[in-house]
Amino acid sequence: MNKRDILLIITVIIxxxxxxxxxxxxxxxxxxxxxxxxxxxxxYDLAVPSSIHITSDNGIVNDIEISEGSIYMKNATCPGKQCMACGRISRSNESICCAPAQLLIVISSDREREYDAITQ
Amino acid sequence: MCAALTAAGLILGYLESFIVLPVHIPGVRIGLANIVSLMAFYIAGPVYAVTVTCLRVILSAVLFGSPVSFIYSISGAVMALLGMYVFSKAGFSIYGVSVACAVLHNTAQICVAFILVGSGYVFYYLAPLCGVAVITGLIVGFLSDVLINRLAGITDGF
Structure with a gap:
C-alpha cells in the first residue's frame, strides 16, 4: 500500500x-x-403545524391536524370513524379516506416509501 | 490458467451469496470474485483479466442468474476492469486498484439501477455503498496480494 492508495481511500471515505x-x-x-x-x-406543507376544519355538504365535520411532520384526522363526525383509525401518515402515497364526507388526504413528497423497488 | 481462474471466480461468486454481511444495506457483497480478476490482471495482464471476468460473468449468469442480474454484473465488471487498468497505470498498488474497482463497480450498478428502476432515488444509495466499498475493496486487495505472492511459484510461466 503506497501514499496514493491511502489518499484514494481517505478521499472515498470522506x-x-x-x-x-x-x-x-x-x-x-x-x-x-x-x-x-x-x-x-x-x-398543505407537513413541516408547518396547522389544523384544518372542513364541513362537507352533508354536514360531516372533519377536523384534520398537521404536526410533527405528519397529518392525521383528529376528529370527525362521520358514523364509522375509519378515517380517525388510520392514525398519522407522513410517507409518500399514504392516504386517509373519509368515505361519508367524500374526503381524501394523500401525501405527495420527496420521501419515498422505504423500498420502492427491489431487483435481485 | 484462464480456465482455472474463471472456475475459481465462479465458485467464489457462488459461495459469496451465502456470506451475510453485518450491514443494514441490502445487496452488499464482498466482491470475492474480483480477486480472480485482480490475479489475472497482475499475473498475466489486462487481456487475461478481461477474458476471465467476461467468462465468469456470462457463465454465472447462465448458471445461477437472470437476464437482469447479468446486466448488473456485466456493467459492474466492465467499469471495474476499466478502473483496474487506469488506476494501476496511474501508480496505485493492488489495494488502491481494488478499492477503485469496488467503487466503480457500485457506481456502474447504481447507474444501471437508475435506468431499470427509472427513479433518481437509487443515487441516495451510492454514498453509503461507497463507504462499504472501501472496506470490501481492502479485503479483496489484501487477499489478492497474498494469493499472487503465494502462487508466484506456480504462475511464473505466464
Whole structure:
C-alpha cells in the first residue's frame, strides 16, 4: 500500500460520509393534498403545524391536524370513524379516506416509501 | 490458467451469496470474485483479466442468474476492469486498484439501477455503498496480494 492508495481511500471515505450525511439530512417532510369529491381542496406543507376544519355538504365535520411532520384526522363526525383509525401518515402515497364526507388526504413528497423497488 | 481462474471466480461468486454481511444495506457483497480478476490482471495482464471476468460473468449468469442480474454484473465488471487498468497505470498498488474497482463497480450498478428502476432515488444509495466499498475493496486487495505472492511459484510461466 503506497501514499496514493491511502489518499484514494481517505478521499472515498470522506466523500461517502459527506454524501450519506447530505442525503439523510435533506429528507424534508412532504405535502399533503386534500381532495373533496375528487377535486383538489388544498395542499398543505407537513413541516408547518396547522389544523384544518372542513364541513362537507352533508354536514360531516372533519377536523384534520398537521404536526410533527405528519397529518392525521383528529376528529370527525362521520358514523364509522375509519378515517380517525388510520392514525398519522407522513410517507409518500399514504392516504386517509373519509368515505361519508367524500374526503381524501394523500401525501405527495420527496420521501419515498422505504423500498420502492427491489431487483435481485 | 484462464480456465482455472474463471472456475475459481465462479465458485467464489457462488459461495459469496451465502456470506451475510453485518450491514443494514441490502445487496452488499464482498466482491470475492474480483480477486480472480485482480490475479489475472497482475499475473498475466489486462487481456487475461478481461477474458476471465467476461467468462465468469456470462457463465454465472447462465448458471445461477437472470437476464437482469447479468446486466448488473456485466456493467459492474466492465467499469471495474476499466478502473483496474487506469488506476494501476496511474501508480496505485493492488489495494488502491481494488478499492477503485469496488467503487466503480457500485457506481456502474447504481447507474444501471437508475435506468431499470427509472427513479433518481437509487443515487441516495451510492454514498453509503461507497463507504462499504472501501472496506470490501481492502479485503479483496489484501487477499489478492497474498494469493499472487503465494502462487508466484506456480504462475511464473505466464
Amino acid at each position: 466523500l461517502s460520509v459527506a454524501g450519506t450525511v447530505a442525503v439523510y439530512s435533506r429528507s424534508s417532510p412532504g405535502i399533503a393534498c386534500i381532495y373533496i369529491k375528487g377535486s383538489l381542496y388544498g395542499q
